[in-house]
Amino acid sequence: MKGMLLPDSLKEKTIIITGGGTGLGKSMGKYMLELGANLVITSRKKEVLEKTAHELEAQTGGKVLPIMCDVRKYDEIGNVIKTTENHFGQIHGVLNNAAGNFISPTERLSHRAFDIIVDIVLKGTYYMTLAIGKNWISKDQSGTFLNIVTTYAWTGSGYVVPSACSKAGVLALTRSLAVEWAKYKIRSNAIAPGPFPTEGAWSRLLPGDLVKKFDPAERIPLKRVGEHQELANLAAYLMSDFSAYINGEVITIDGGEWLRNGGEFSHLELISSEMWNTIEKTRGK
Ligand code: HXC
Ligand code: NAP
Numbered sequence: 453m454k455g456m457l458l459p460d461s462l463k464e465k466t467i468i469i470t471g472g473g474t475g476l477g478k479s480m481g482k483y484m485l486e487l488g489a490n491l492v493i494t495s496r497k498k499e500v501l502e503k504t505a506h507e508l509e510a511q512t513g514g515k516v517l518p519i520m521c522d523v524r525k526y527d528e529i530g531n532v533i534k535t536t537e538n539h540f541g542q543i544h545g546v547l548n549n550a551a552g553n554f555i556s557p558t559e560r561l562s563h564r565a566f567d568i569i570v571d572i573v574l575k576g577t578y579y580m581t582l583a584i585g586k587n588w589i590s591k592d593q594s595g596t597f598l599n600i601v602t603t604y605a606w607t608g609s610g611y612v613v614p615s616a617c618s619k620a621g622v623l624a625l626t627r628s629l630a631v632e633w634a635k636y637k638i639r640s641n642a643i644a645p646g647p648f649p650t651e652g653a654w655s656r657l658l659p660g661d662l663v664k665k666f667d668p669a670e671r672i673p674l675k676r677v678g679e680h681q682e683l684a685n686l687a688a689y690l691m692s693d694f695s696a697y698i699n700g701e702v703i704t705i706d707g708g709e710w711l712r713n714g715g716e717f718s719h720l721e722l723i724s725s726e727m728w729n730t731i732e733k734t735r736g737k
Pocket of ligand 2: 603
């Protein structure tokens, strides 16, 4: 699986990735480094961030600045802006990727369980967006926001209701600001990924034997999960100037999963060729 953009596509751009120490944030960050970006990775865990920063610098030869920041704490975001500007000069893009999630029947959730997800996903994203947006506007700088949502941001989904509510809010934020802040040359877009295996998501959404019982690939018309490089290609494109005219868009990358599961007759894939022959013979009788 190869990178798709020209080698210097993100040269001299400084990009902040929240939750950039693990999973998809790390994979997208790695590709952005390969394309010449300076990277800032943030999350709550200092050791994880530092380990990832060393690893990515060694792999790509790029520059990675790890900064501890809980996206639920507005003051800590101020520190990310200050430290990044001192180190790299200017911020060009923000990838709002940090999230929390778990599966549970909603009636089993405490209000604190609901809060913790909404605080990370929705509040964390609007805190980052507000702080960085104000900074860009006050300095008359252009910038790009890229938000990671999910395909259930618009359908909703049982058993992950706090996440669904939060991602729906992030989608509304993306589209609203794409219009409102375009006058400041600030773009906002989102990606809605289907299943891409990561330790963080799999351990919480498919714990124990669930992964054997509900193989995500089975729900997907292409019959496979996503590869990290496929997502990284899309994210780098949306962060780059090649996508300068894309604003307020959410791009789904899920192998056709959500449409398949909304399609009234999609389950007819279970019908074998022989059965179709029989059905054909009885047609119109
Ligand atoms: C029900 C739960 C719970 C669970 C925690 N709680 N886990 N309730 N089911 N599995 C409740 C607790 O009982 C508590 O409520 C409240 O939530 C807060 O609990 P804490 O102990 O403070 O939280 P903790 O369990 O330490 O952390 C939860 C978390 C953590 C913050 C969500 O898992 C985390 O750090 N996650 C970050 C990474 C992550 O989740 N990655 C996956 C993203 S995947 P009470 O009332 O008891 O105090 C994703 C993909 C979507 O979004 C699409 C896939 C296709
Ligand atoms: P992940 O590895 O668990 O990533 C989540 C990241 O968020 C972690 O690095 C975590 O770091 C960080 N984070 C959590 N709470 C935070 C907080 N309060 N402040 C700052 N950072 C925080 O899972 P992932 O699968 O890569 O998910 C990445 C993104 O993709 C998420 O937005 C997720 O909803 C989305 N997504 C994933 C899939 C999938 O199949 N994997 C599908 C659709 C959407 P710390 O714990 O160190 O803080």
